[in-house]
Amino acid sequence: MSSLITVIQLALQLYTYLIIASAILSWLVAFNVVNTRNDVVRSIWSFLDAVTEPALRPIRKILPNLGGVDISPVLLIFLIIFIQNILDRLKYQVPGWAL
Template sequence: MTSLFQILMLILDIAQFVVLAHVILSWLINFQVLNIRQPLVAQIWYGLNRFLEPVYDRVRRLIPATAGIDFAPLIVLVAIYALRIVLMNNAAAFY
């Protein structure tokens, strides 16, 4: 059962990294540090969008629309942290 706990924590770590990478990449593209016309940047950007947009869309349906600020990544990160806390608090059940 310890292995299951570690696998779940690894999945949450990867999800957290992917969301943070998407947020940082969006900032770099919006501030024109990175150019979306570069093939590598475009592949990473569109791949992350394809992977995360279904998650973000579900969150956007639940929260009210704000003018120009997207809180969906923040809410997804908070949900990941909440799942980590729940798993850590119930870690004894995995041993």
């Protein structure tokens, strides 16, 4: 069971890195640092969008409009950290914490 939890935690950590990369790339595109007409940038953009958008879309539906500021990646990362903490408790079976 411990190895399965470790694999899930590694996948969550990788997903966190993809969320951060997506946010940074969106800033770079918004400030015209990178050009989306470049094939490499466009392929990276579409990959990151395809991977992160299904998890970010429900959060964006719940959040109110904050005037162009998107905090949904931050909230998703907090949720991932919360899930990782729960998995740590399951992995090490902290005494006094029951499911």
